[in-house]
Amino acid sequence: MTPEYATPQDVQSVSDGVIPAPKVAALLEFAYVKLRGKVPGLNDRVAAGTIDRDAVKVVLVEMVQAVLRNTKGLRSETTGPFARSYDVSAASGLLKVTDEHLELLGLEADGGAATMLLADFGLPRCAHPDMGWC
Secondary structure (H helix, E strand, O other), X not given: OOXXXXXXXXXXXXXXXXXXXXXXXXXXXXXXXXXXHHOOOHHHHHHHOOOXXXXXXXXXXXXXXXXXXXXXXXXXXXXXXXXXXXXXXXXXXXOOOOHHHHHHOOOOOOOOOOOOOOOOOOOOOOOOOOOOOO
């Protein structure tokens, strides 16, 4: 059973138009599962007060809003002489836990990228003493 951090009414209160409550409830459920996957022990942390319950609500509502603003996940669309572009960072059409969401929860974001130095010790070293590895 999912703890009720956010309700369809919470999403509806910040949405344009009317969205069927069952659809919003399903999206909230999926968003909760994704968030719980990114934040191990989420419920325990909320119960202990180390993560703010209202912050979880904001994160879930924002995740669902990103889907509802662009349900087809379009980057742009053209109809006749009219064209429209979507800001996929705000309306990706996907349920995503962003670094900003993690920071709102008081967690350190991983940044999503890393650099790793690789060395192939099977390669011969350079003969030049000042060069080290080639």
